[in-house]
Amino acid sequence: MKRPTIADIAGRAGVSRSAVSFALNDQPGVSEETRQRVLAVASELGWRPHSAARALRGGRAGAIGLALQRPARLLGAEPFTMELISGLESELSARSCGLNLQVVEDTEAEIATYRRWWAEHRVDGVIVLNLRDDDPRVGVLEDLHLPAVVIGGPAGTGTLPSIWSQDASGMTDVIEYLAALGHRRLAHVSGDPNMRHIVDRADALREVCRLRGLPEPLTVRADYSDEDSAQATRRLLAAPDRPTAIIYHTDLTAVTGLEVALEMGLSVPDELSLVAFNDSRLCRLVNPKLTALAHDIPGRGAQAARMLFAAIEGGPGADSQPAEPYRLLPRGSTGVYRTR
């Protein structure tokens, strides 16, 4: 089977290659009659533009890039990435634009990937995840003039458009909810402090507690691993003045924390309330179900894709904007705190 080219269509329709090109691209320069004839022949032959030829000619690569900086074992556990991808795809496929995926080890490798994509003309733009403080990726992308949309921010994205989650306000909602339930001693299992949104949450937590006259909240770090998450919760619960509510930076971490709490003989939510950032099915699979801060991740993916297209086309619509706010979904893991 041979792929038909424009020349084949030209031959069959009895016109020149240019005429075919004009007809296929809705350009002026051919009569309506010729255009229809060309289109008919093209669809009969099943012609599709050769993406490489188009890209070479100086046009679009017809694909965007997504570099995932995650070890293999985590990529699976975390629903975030896949939900984001499916959201991206919903917009991409509507414009028959491809998605190039690359799993990278670290930031350095990610930057190398951007440079390679740029040099090889593989993508028209990229989506950047997990913004960090002084993120070197921003400068590189700006230098390359490679269109990009950052998921994160709003600070530190340079000239790149971004879509930022309202982490401080999400955290505030949680604290107010917990405070209303009578909790005073809060704790926070936090993530990588280099991540912008992680810092935003921690800052908000301290700030709101101070304003409301609550004691300084305990904070410990945990990565996504089982052991680390369990250890973090154990440390918090072993503290002399044990917290009555714990806020986790991830559903995964929270679920592990729940197991640990139950293991240690605590009753949830009677003696301990738990809240997770990032809702997912996981939160509903455990018992009691986890109270969570939910986000429309596929929706955000779609929004990011639209912004990226706007950035690529250089038109309007590529301005930074907030994602829709977190929604607090109270479930069985949080309850009224009764002083004993």
Add this chain to the structure above:
Amino acid sequence: MKRPTIADIAGRAGVSRSAVSFALNDQPGVSEETRQRVLAVASELGWRPHSAARALRGGRAGAIGLALQRPARLLGAEPFTMELISGLESELSARSCGLNLQVVEDTEAEIATYRRWWAEHRVDGVIVLNLRDDDPRVGVLEDLHLPAVVIGGPAGTGTLPSIWSQDASGMTDVIEYLAALGHRRLAHVSGDPNMRHIVDRADALREVCRLRGLPEPLTVRADYSDEDSAQATRRLLAAPDRPTAIIYHTDLTAVTGLEVALEMGLSVPDELSLVAFNDSRLCRLVNPKLTALAHDIPGRGAQAARMLFAAIEGGPGADSQPAEPYRLLPRGSTGVYRTR
């Protein structure tokens, strides 16, 4: 910033473009001295081949394709896909080959995607997931002569190489394990009966039970959704002659089943044992932890990638082969059945 081309290198090195091309591609036709000089200039300029130009010239697209036929909300919940991708990537990035991802609605859309990829020269080959009976994708890929590796089989893959999981033997292991624990009334929550591996498991279950003189196992279907999984388990446990052990086609389904069983007041594993196909972190997050049949998914992805490369290059190494067998990981959800 301008991307350097071969002509730029040629100018700087004082040789013709052809010579540069030979040097960069390790072809004979240039002296060792010239080659070194060209390579030095190339790396100084940061030259990278323009992927579109190469593809146009008739070479490789430098990417493989993966079409995911899953609704958005499932893609996130299921760790399988991401683990597979990270396995694929480990091989791909070693050869600096890209991965093209596309989320599709149904088989028809998937086939359309293959045709488009082929016509647009976007990918050099594809990975096919979830083989079904009389799968139309096989014929299409054969017709297009688009190299492909099927994850599934071994039957029904036509001339396409495949890597097949040993589902019957996995199922047999489970039954023997459960039988050894004293279970006789087994049940099976099964998946889409059009999927080859699902049928293999069901067949093995019936066959082995017959051979061992166990009663005909109950079988119900459930998709990946919460409601469906819960409903399936409820139906089984409400049956007059309740099973003492249930085998689930997915960790997700099994976790939901566990919740339902606990809700219904059954003690796991004292009154009911549960086993899941597909181990994942999910199985260790619940209480009791789920006994599961584990698979090295990233490993299989890597193997599939290697086979696909072999198929693309037309060399040897593209023969169908079994994946490594399932490993049964007994955990807290299975135990001795004591007649009451």
Add this chain to the structure above:
DNA sequence: GACGGCCGTGAAGCGCCCGACCATCGCCGA
């Protein structure tokens, strides 16, 4: 002096797009 290796150059061409050009026709003013 014919011949074969070795290095290197020139040019064609992959499929597509687009700027330059050209033929035809209708219309207008001289």
Add this chain to the structure above:
DNA sequence: TCGGCGATGGTCGGGCGCTTCACGGCCGTC
């Protein structure tokens, strides 16, 4: 009546970056 002109509908050909085939000097050898 006829030349000039603009609009319309089309053709020609170059070039994007890269590979590769055909060829052409140049040297050493029989």
